[in-house]
Structures are given as structure tokens and as C-alpha cells.
Amino acid sequence: MVRQGKGRLGQDSVPPAYQSLTTITRMAHLSFTPNLARLTPCPDADLPAATIAQLFERYFSEWPGVRSYVLDDQGAVRKHIRVLVDGLNLRDRRQLSDALAAQSKVFVFQALSGG
Amino acid sequence: MADRLLVGTRKGLFIIERGTTGWDITRAALLGDPVTMVLVDRSGQLHAAVEHGHYGVKLMRSRDDGEIWEERPVPRYPPAPAGEADSDPVRQTPVPWDLQRIWSLECGAPERPGELWCGTLPGGLFHSTDGGDSWQLVESLWRHPDRKRWAGGGADYPGIHSILVDPRNADILRIGVSCGGVWASFDGGASWECYGEGMRAAFLPSDQAYDPQIQDPHRVVQCAAAPDRLWIQHHNGIFRSTDGGRHWQEIETAQPSCFGFAVAVHPGNPDIAWFVPGVRDDARYAVAGQVVVSRTRNGGRSFEVLRTGLPQRHAYDLVYRHGLDVDGSGEQLAFGSTTGNLWISEDQGAGWEQISGFLPPVYCVRFM
Numbered sequence: 001m002v003r004q005g006k007g008r009l010g011q012d013s014v015p016p017a018y019q020s021l022t023t024i025t026r027m028a029h030l031s032f033t034p035n036l037a038r039l040t041p042c043p044d045a046d047l048p049a050a051t052i053a054q055l056f057e058r059y060f061s062e063w064p065g066v067r068s069y070v071l072d073d074q075g076a077v078r079k080h081i082r083v084l085v086d087g088l089n090l091r092d093r094r095q096l097s098d099a100l101a102a103q104s105k106v107f108v109f110q111a112l113s114g115g
Numbered sequence: 116m117a118d119r120l121l122v123g124t125r126k127g128l129f130i131i132e133r134g135t136t137g138w139d140i141t142r143a144a145l146l147g148d149p150v151t152m153v154l155v156d157r158s159g160q161l162h163a164a165v166e167h168g169h170y171g172v173k174l175m176r177s178r179d180d181g182e183i184w185e186e187r188p189v190p191r192y193p194p195a196p197a198g199e200a201d202s203d204p205v206r207q208t209p210v211p212w213d214l215q216r217i218w219s220l221e222c223g224a225p226e227r228p229g230e231l232w233c234g235t236l237p238g239g240l241f242h243s244t245d246g247g248d249s250w251q252l253v254e255s256l257w258r259h260p261d262r263k264r265w266a267g268g269g270a271d272y273p274g275i276h277s278i279l280v281d282p283r284n285a286d287i288l289r290i291g292v293s294c295g296g297v298w299a300s301f302d303g304g305a306s307w308e309c310y311g312e313g314m315r316a317a318f319l320p321s322d323q324a325y326d327p328q329i330q331d332p333h334r335v336v337q338c339a340a341a342p343d344r345l346w347i348q349h350h351n352g353i354f355r356s357t358d359g360g361r362h363w364q365e366i367e368t369a370q371p372s373c374f375g376f377a378v379a380v381h382p383g384n385p386d387i388a389w390f391v392p393g394v395r396d397d398a399r400y401a402v403a404g405q406v407v408v409s410r411t412r413n414g415g416r417s418f419e420v421l422r423t424g425l426p427q428r429h430a431y432d433l434v435y436r437h438g439l440d441v442d443g444s445g446e447q448l449a450f451g452s453t454t455g456n457l458w459i460s461e462d463q464g465a466g467w468e469q470i471s472g473f474l475p476p477v478y479c480v481r482f483m
Contacts, residue, residue, distance in 0.1 A: 039170065040186070065186065069170040073192040073213040080169040110169035 028055050028100045032066075033109035040065045052085065053096035055106060070108055082111040117442040117482035120449050121161070122457060123150035126475035128163050130181050131449075131457070138459050138470050144181045152437065154220040155483050157228040162187075162247060164217030172214045174247060190214055190233055190241035190250040203273070205266040210237045216270070219437075221278040224285030234275025234290060238265050242304060253304045261309065264328050265295030268350070276436055277335035281342050289360055291335035291347070296327045297360050313363035317351040318396070333376045334436040335360075336388075344385030348378040348436070350396060355388075355415050366415040371402040377439035379448060381463075386414040389441065389464055391434040391450055400431040408450070408464050424467035425458065432456055437479035451477025 028049050032042040042063060049055035060067040072078050076094045083090035084107045085098055092098050100106070120131040120138075128150045130142040145165060151172075152164040161177040163184070175184040195201070195212040202209055216236040223230025233241040233250060240253040256262060265273035270293075277291030286303035289310070296311045311327030323329065331350035338344040343359040352373045354363040367373060372392040381387035390409045393399050401407070406425040409418045426432075432452030439450040448464055451457040455474040458467040 036170065039167070039173075068173070068189065069167075072171065072211070074195060074211075078169065078171055 026050055026100050026102050026104070028104040028106055030055055030059055030106045030108070032107075035110060036066075036069060036108075040069060042066050042069075049100055051096065051100060052083070052090060052092075052098045052106065055100065056096060080111045081108065083108050116444045116447050116461070119483040120440075120459070121153040121155070121479075121481045121483060122451055122474065122477060123153045123163065123437075123479040123481075124451075124455075124475040124477050125149050128153060128181065129474065131459075131470055138468065140471060142181050144177075145175060145184065149478070151478050152217050152220050153479055153481050154222070154231070155481070156231065156246060157222055157225065158246065160246070162220055162231075164220065166216055172217055174217065176247065187247050188249060189217070190235060190239065190252065192239060193252060201263060203266050203271075204264055206271070208271070210263075210272055213237075214239075215272055216274060218274045218276045219278045221280055223280055227285065230285070232278045232280065232288070234278050236270055236274035237272035238262060238274060238292065238295070240275055240278070240290060240304070255305055256298070256300075256307050259307055261328055262295070265292055266329070268293040268331050277332070279335065279337040279342075279345070281337075282339050283342055289335065289337070289345070291332045293333065294329055294331040294350075296330040297332060297335060297347075299360060310360040311363060312361060313365070314347070314349065314354055315352070315365055334378050336378050336380045338380045338385035339382040341385040344380070346378050346380050346388045348375050348390055350374075353378075353390065353415070364415075366411075368415075369409050369411070369418045370420055371405075371407065371409075374399075375434070376436040377434045377450065379439050379441040381441065381445040382443055383445050387412050387445070387463070388415070389439065389448060391439055393433055399433050401433070404429045404431060406430045406432050406452070406456075408448075408460075408467075410464050421464045421467075423465060424460075424469070426456075430454075435478055437481075438477050440480045440482055442482040447482065449480045449482065451480050453477065 029046050031044040036042050047058045118133045122129040127146040128144045132141045149166045150163050151166050154162040163175045165173045174187045174189050176187045177184045192212040219234035221232045229244050229246040231243040239257050241250040243250050275290050279289040281287035288300045290298050298307050299310050300307050309327050314330045316324050332347045334348045336346050345356040345360050347354040353366040356363050374395050375390050375392045377391045379389045405427045408421040411418050432454045434450050434452050441448050447461050449459045453476045456472050457470040460467045
């Protein structure tokens with residue numbers, strides 16, 4: 001199957017020499033399922049970030065209460081949380097190393113489970 | 116006698132109060148969220164452990180009897196050492212260094228009002244000295260080499276469901292682990308040893324059945340007035356100890372069954388204990404479709420089957436390990452079931468009143 005997506009870069013897509021320059025031009029949009037807002041404030045945010053790890057760290061520094069709803073004690077994405085990066089499932093759920101494009105849209109919501 | 120009861124359920128927390136016309140539900144809080152454990156601390160604050168299916172375990176605290184709740188810090192596991200093997204010995208699946216469930220919450224010494232203990236899945240014990248504003252992992256237990264012998268029972272991972280703080284000396288602790296036996300500390304948690312001589316796991320081969328570290332005590336309780344007198348509702352039977360848990364005697368005469376999860380002991384008389392029996396471990400419902408409580412008043416030499424006020428026809432309720440409680444007077448008991456029934460007795464179990472038949476599945480009950 002061919003994965004289709006727009007503007008999502010692989011981890012090695014940007015040569016190291018250009019990464020810092022590229023980083024400052026990337027502004028990702030992060031949003032959460034409305035269900036999470038029932039439990040903790042989690043407004044949308046536009047943040048400069050080259051990877052999901054950077055995006056989350058910047059967001060959690062502003063909204064520290066959201067961290068434990070998304071990540072477990074080891075810093076991995078919770079088992080029943082789903083993260084879409086420009087419409088595709090996050091690949092590195094442990095290190096959060098997936099790279100972001102210039103205007104990536106990141107959506108955090110719950111995987112279907114429970115009763 | 117207590118006038119209020121906290122009931123944690125699969126879909127929220129309920130407060131039951133005794134008014135002029137009897138017991139009734141007076142407040143529903145945290146609706147929609149599974150509440151696995153509740154505690155009233157020594158300053159009167161309510162603590163509720165909430166297990167969100169997607170978002171993890173949280174601790175909520177209320178300073179106003181349950182009207183307003185604020186999220187408080189939860190115990191956190193430290194970074195897992197890279198390359199260290201830590202697997203469930205039975206399932207051979209990795210044990211996550213991650214809070215999976217808060218399964219027990221207890222107050223510490225009366226002279227240390229901020230002291231709390233918290234037992235969790237996958238097996239970490241946590242300590243707070245500031246009323247739950249921060250938690251410290253009890254490293255001595257978590258890093259104990261024999262901790263890795265603990266296995267999950269009904270849950271995927273092992274867990275600490277019972278924490279007994281000795282009323283004579285709050286540095287003496289005993290915990291119950293499913294499946295890991297009973298452990299004791301005499302130095303406030305700095306060091307630990309496994310107790311359990313005489314406990315028997317009937318479901319294992321005979322050469323392993325008496326290994327204290329693989330036992331599945333479903334619930335361990337301690338008599339407040341006689342702290343060396345302990346009772347266990349075990350996976351396959353009832354056990355009692357008269358020496359603080361070093362040695363256990365199995366009691367096989369309880370009717371209609373020795374299987375169950377819950378046990379309560381009278382706070383002033385160690386010979387009086389209550390159990391809510393179920394059909395054997397592979398079935399887990401009320402024996403013969405009749406909900407009963409079994410009670411001993413002579414230290415387990417004989418049992419009475421109490422059924423007045425309880426359904427005796429086509430009732431299949433199961434009562435979880437924290438679903439039965441006795442109040443500080445020893446006169447009142449309450450228990451709630453997986454079917455959503457809640458009963459209270461004001462006469463040591465002789466008669467029961469149904470408070471509700473429509474609650475969500477009950478995880479824990481606790482008199483305030």
C-alpha cells in the first residue's frame with residue numbers, strides 16, 4: 001500500500017546542515033479531541049517545532065497538565081491515544097522522532113476502545 | 116457510627132448518607148469515569164483514583180465533601196533502566212514502568228497527618244508526606260529482586276491491593292499483592308520481607324503450592340484493636356494469622372463457599388470477620404443465585420450464612436475485593452456488587468437494606 005500524505009518529511013529528509021535553519025521555518029498546528037477538554041484545558045496551539053518531541057515539549061511547557069493525558073511515565077504515547085501527523089499515524093510512539101513539515105497539522109485523540 | 120459512605124464505581128463516585136428517612140444517594144461525582152479507589156484523609160479531604168481508559172490514571176481531590184474536584188499529582192514510575200529484564204514471570208510480557216491502576220490508598224500515622232500510602236499496578240508502592248501533593252516510589256520494594264517474581268492475576272500486571280499501617284507503630288507496614296503474597300516492613304518501608312508460611316495456592320502443583328511469593332491473597336485486613344490478627348480472602352480460600360502474618364492457617368469450613376474477593380474484620384474484635392462468597396474461581400457469581408454474607412464470630416471455627424434482606428433468587432452478584440467495608444464501630448457494614456447493587460447493614464450483617472439496585476458496577480465502598 002502506498003501511504004499518501006502531504007508534506008510529511010521522513011526523519012532523514014533534511015540534511016543535518018540545514019536542520020536548524022529548517023526548524024525555525026516550521027510551524028505546526030497542534031489540536032486535541034474535544035473529549036480531552038472535559039478533563040483538562042488543552043487549547044489549540046501553533047508552535048515552532050521540527051519533530052513531534054519538540055512540539056509536545058513546547059506545548060507541555062505551556063500546558064503541563066496535558067502531558068500525562070498523552071504520554072505515559074516513560075514518555076511514550078499512551079497505548080490508547082492516537083496521534084495523526086498530517087493525517088498519518090505517528091510512527092515513533094516512543095521517541096516521538098517523527099519529523100514535521102513547514103505547516104504540519106497534528107491531531108491527538110483517543111483510539112477506539114473501552115465501553 | 117458512620118453516617119456517610121463513599122462508593123467508587125465504573126462510572127463515577129457516589130456519596131451515600133443516612134438522613135432522617137434512611138440511607139440515600141446524596142451526590143454523584145466524576146460521572147462517566149471509573150473510580151478504582153477512594154480515601155478520606157485525616158484532614159477530611161476526599162481522594163478519588165480515576166482510571167481513564169485512554170488518558171491514564173489520575174488522582175482527584177475534593178476539599179468540600181465531593182462538590183468540587185481538582186486534579187492532583189499521581190505517583191510516577193522512574194525511567195526504566197535500559198536493557199533490564201522485567202517481565203511477568205507467567206505471561207512473559209514486559210512489566211511497564213508506568214502507572215496502570217491505583218488499587219489502594221491508606222492514611223499513615225495519625226501523628227503524621229500528611230502521610231499517605233498508595234498501592235498500584237504494576238506493583239509499585241508509593242509514599243506521600245504532604246497529603247498527596249507529591250509521591251515517592253518505595254524503591255526498596257520495587258527494586259527488591261523478588262518483586263520480579265510477582266505475577267498478574269486477573270489483571271495483566273501484579274498489583275498492591277492492601278496496605279496495612281500498624282496502629283501501634285506506623286513504621287510497621289504490611290501489604291497484600293496479587294499475585295505476590297504478603298510483605299512486611301518494620302522500618303517505614305526501608306526494607307521488606309515476604310510473609311506467608313502456611314498459605315496455599317491450590318491451583319498450583321503441590322511442590323509449588325506453599326511458595327509464599329506466588330500466593331494470591333485477594334484482600335488482607337487487620338484488626339485495629341489486635342493488629343497481629345489478620346484475615347485473608349485468598350484466591351482459593353480463607354486464611355487467618357494470629358502472629359502478624361508470619362504464619363497462616365487455612366479455614367476450609369466456610370459456607371456456602373470459601374471463594375471470594377472481599378473480607379472485613381471487626382475493628383474491636385479480631386474473631387469477627389465477614390466474607391461475601393462466590394462460586395469457585397472459574398465461575399465467580401453468587402452461589403446458587405443467592406447473595407449471602409458469611410460471618411464468623413469465633414475466629415473461624417464456625418460460620419453463619421447471613422441472607423436477611425439479600426436477594427435469594429436469580430441473583431448473580433460478585434463483590435470485588437474493595438467492595439465490602441465495616442465502619443469504625445463494627446456495627447455497620449456495606450457492600451456493593453458488579454451488578455450495581457448496594458446494601459448496608461446496621462446490625463453486623465444480621466439484616467441488610469438495599470440502598471440501590473441501579474449503580475454502575477461497584478469497585479470500592481468506604482465509610483467516611
